[in-house]
Amino acid sequence: MDFHYFFIFILMFSSCIKSTCIDNSESSSTIIFNDSTFTKIESAFRSREINGCFILYDEENDTSIIYNQSRTVQQFLPASTFKILNSLIALECGVIEDEYEIIPWDSIERFVPAWNKDHNLRTGIKYSAVWFYKELARRIGEVRMKSWVDEIDYGNMKTGKEIDNFWLVGDLRISPMEQVEFLTRFSAGDLPFKKEHINTVQKILIEEQNDQYIFRAKTGWADSGQPVGWYVGYFVYEGRTFIFVNNIDINSNEDAIARKAIVKEIFIELFNVDLLI
Numbered sequence: 001m002d003f004h005y006f007f008i009f010i011l012m013f014s015s016c017i018k019s020t021c022i023d024n025s026e027s028s029s030t031i032i033f034n035d036s037t038f039t040k041i042e043s044a045f046r047s048r049e050i051n052g053c054f055i056l057y058d059e060e061n062d063t064s065i066i067y068n069q070s071r072t073v074q075q076f077l078p079a080s081t082f083k084i085l086n087s088l089i090a091l092e093c094g095v096i097e098d099e100y101e102i103i104p105w106d107s108i109e110r111f112v113p114a115w116n117k118d119h120n121l122r123t124g125i126k127y128s129a130v131w132f133y134k135e136l137a138r139r140i141g142e143v144r145m146k147s148w149v150d151e152i153d154y155g156n157m158k159t160g161k162e163i164d165n166f167w168l169v170g171d172l173r174i175s176p177m178e179q180v181e182f183l184t185r186f187s188a189g190d191l192p193f194k195k196e197h198i199n200t201v202q203k204i205l206i207e208e209q210n211d212q213y214i215f216r217a218k219t220g221w222a223d224s225g226q227p228v229g230w231y232v233g234y235f236v237y238e239g240r241t242f243i244f245v246n247n248i249d250i251n252s253n254e255d256a257i258a259r260k261a262i263v264k265e266i267f268i269e270l271f272n273v274d275l276l277i
Contacts, residue, residue, distance in 0.1 A: 033058070033065040035120065037269060041067050044246075044265045048258050052229075052248030054266065057180050059187070059241040064180075075156060075173035075248065079220035080128045081230045082167035084201060086136055087121055089148045091197040095139035096121065099200050103135055122204050128219060134164035151192060155180060169224045176245045179232050183243045187216075187234045206231065208276055213237045215275060219259060221250065231259040237271055 032179075041054060045067065053068035066072060090096045098101070099121040108191040109116055114127040120246060123131035146159045155174030160166045174182075185191050189198050205216035217233030233243045246263050250256050258277045267275055 001141060013254075021072075033063060033099070038065060038067070040269050041065065041266055048254070048260070049260070050248050050255060050258055052246065052262075053176055054245070054247075054262065055176055055180050055182050056247045056266070056270070057184065057243040059184060059243065066135055066257075071247065072176040072245075075175045076171060076230075077087050077169070077222035077224055078132075078155065078167050078174045078179075079222035079228070079230060081174075081179065081218050081220035082165075082172070082216055083125055083128065084156060084205070085135050085149070085152060086133050086167075087125065087183070087191050087201045087204070088191065088197055089140055089145065090136040091200060092148070092193050093140050093144055095136060106135075121200070125204050130168070135237050137164045152182070153213045154178075168222065176247045179230075179245045179247075180243050183232060183234055183245070187236075187241050187243065207233075211215070213271075213273060215277075217263075217277070221256065221259075226249070229256055229259040234238075235267070235271075237273075246265045 006125070017176070031188045045052060045054070053066070053071035055064060055066050055072055057064040059065050072165065091098070102118050102120050103124075105116060105118050108131070112127070112129075115131060119127070119132040125130070140148075140163075141159065142159070142163050145155075145163060149157050149159050149172075155172060155178055157172070158166070158171035160170045162170050168173050186202075189195060202216065205218060206214060207217050208215040214236040215233070216235075217231060220228075220230035220232070222228045222230075229246075229248050229250040231244075231246040234246060235244060244263060246253060246259060248255060248259060250259075250261070264275050265275050267273055
């Protein structure tokens with residue numbers, strides 16, 4: 001599968017869509033990627049005056065809907081979305097045993113109150129505790145971290161010398177399209193990590209789950225240069241997997257909230273599910 005050739009035609013404003021209608025007779029759902037859906041996705045950005053892009057990839061049908069295609073191949077700091085790979089590497093290297101092992105808080109007060117306590121992988125990723133993941137990176141070390149980032153072919157693979165900061169203010173960059181590629185492999189368990197470690201990280205990323213769907217996601221916010229926000233993950237809906245990546249410029253607190261709000265609006269339109277995000 002080549003993620004760079006999803007597109008059938010190009011719309012205005014460098015935005016692309018591959019149009020398909022999916023009607024599975026064994027499923028109660030009909031999921032449609034078409035012009036009307038694209039218009040509503042575009043509206044979710046324009047009504048908020050947000051500059052960004054959005055990708056939704058249907059694994060089963062190898063089909064996607066994309067807003068602002070030109071931005072999807074630009075590379076940005078991954079910020080806290082890198083915590084997905086950081087968690088996998090930490091588990092594989094044995095620097096943390098499982099999702100329950102506690103790393104004691106270093107007693108340094110930080111601006112997010114939820115960070116100022118002991119954390120494990122479950123709470124560390126839930127609250128996106130920066131100090132916790134910096135500690136994991138230091139335990140992994142420069143050599144092992146670089147080796148794994150290269151092995152996964154993650155973005156531009158530039159980890160640099162600042163082992164506990166390179167995904168926040170360093171040289172590491174990844175494009176929205178490369179995020180889709182990574183998340184597709186992750187969701188399918190097609191990464192060179194032990195199955196139990198992949199399962200653990202998949203489990204700690206769950207934000208919502210019921211009989212109809214499982215929603216896994218991670219936010220990111222990079223402040224270096226033009227602030228950029230991410231909301232990435234995958235949505236297993238009636239047994240089918242949909243990878244999503246939202247990438248936007250952040251110029252206000254409202255923009256930060258929009259990372260999730262845009263995804264929720266799109267998912268209500270496509271899947272008729274009112275996520276709690």
